[in-house]
Amino acid sequence: MIRIITWNTQWGLGVDEQVDLKRLVDEARAIADFDVLCLQEISDNFPELKGNNGGNQFAEIAALLPDYTAIEGAALDIPGRSGGRSRFGNMILSRFPVAQVLRYTLPWEAAATRNMPRLLLEAVVEIPTGPLRVMTTHLEYSSDALRQAQVRGIREAHRTAYERTVTLRENGPGTYALFPTSPAAVLTGDFNMRPDDPVKQRISEPFDNGAPALLDAWQVTHVPTPHPPSFCLFEQSNGPPHCCDFIFVTEDLAPRISRIIYDQKTRASDHQPVLIELDM
Template sequence: MRIVTWNIQWGLGIDGTVDLARMVREARALADFDVLCLQEVSDNFSSLKGNSGANQFAELAALLPGYTAVEGVALDLPDGAGRRRRFGNMILSRLPVGQVLRYTLPWEAAATRNMPRLLLEATVTTPSGPLRVMTTHLEYSSDALRRAQVEGIREAHRTACARTVTPREDGPGTYVRLPSAPSAVLTGDFNMRPEDPVKRRISEPFADGAPALLDAWQALHREEPHPASFCIYDRTSSEPLCCDFVFVTQDIASRLRRIAYDQETQASDHQPVLIELDL
């Protein structure tokens, strides 16, 4: 099973051109992915650099026929003309998708420039059973907000695992119970360096026995430094660094076969990351 995650910066490449088709081509060049997790997808946001204001959620779904498109809108605003402006994450899967959950992450008081953030989860059916695939994009400007958001992610994972230990009663209609699992993959742009204590908090054990979320790069490469995933080609914001990660639960870490950071593409200011799991 191949999963690619990428902060696409609404398709804005280093050349200043917004091109979603190019982004999909580059992702496919990295791998024949089963699941694509995206951050910074926009709809009706012509105020963003190079953005036409198109509904990118719909455009990406059209670019990947045969994939189930799952929207994760974190920011939903009026545009003053009767429409909504939307911004957030997306999961596209060619594996069957069951339950979808959207967790609004904690948004506490902070004087920095910040906005609502979301954890998007889709349970996909693999040959080995259900797997929860999650993607997120944490706050850039505030360490305190990132701390709160990490706790929100941990709680979402913990409660998902608890629901597999104590299954709820099945029922008709809205009470139907669909397959789930403690096994999960967490992807995204975490806006933290690998050594950040808040990033390390993601992988700390759970008191109730839920499987820990392990950094996939560290699981395979131990102490070898993470490859840079941001500011490789545009160093306006920073020197090159890694802030895009993939985590896998402890119970499936032994099935992790490969993780790769594509440092060649210039279709975004971030680099895509691929993991391969033997499922």
């Protein structure tokens, strides 16, 4: 069995307005003895964020989980106000060995809203039964048009990843070395869309090249039960409680889902973490 948790951390800012990364990790561990942890909204050198001391959270979280391989995915990389670089993005931590890592900059089209670049972070995790592609992302909050473009980017990343499993490239030395990959994948993150959003549903549409479809794991196992809320559960300044955090699995993995839960207790972020367990 493999256990994966995804969580938008809000840089560790809890409902109590305290930033505490150790609390975040401890509460994730309390949910499950996770094998892979996918995180969004990790910051480095951003003291202007509420409650943030400006530290490198990528490094701090890696230090809290020394037995995991820590993969950084900074979508935003800009000059820091007090020097250095300020970064903001996603992170994957894996108990299992990690082969190749890919960072896809998602389409960033012109929009007059407040927005920023977004990233799809992919790590090939070498679980005992073989390689598994784990992806995590955080889509734009303010613009439906940008989310549409970003979903196209996610689908293209998955489509081409599948193509590379069908047509293997030539192996070679050094930078040309061939690493294991797989058509099987798990996609996690904060999609900033509600379950019935047509843009969100687009993620699960078939591919014309035979790539396995990405299915909403909750819908696979719980239809017609609605998704539990994952945002605004304890604080409603952004609207009533609703779900915008999802886990998708390729259709070949759907029969392997043994459990998916939305934690409704923790207040360590403004989002709730989601756990999936797969029999592998």
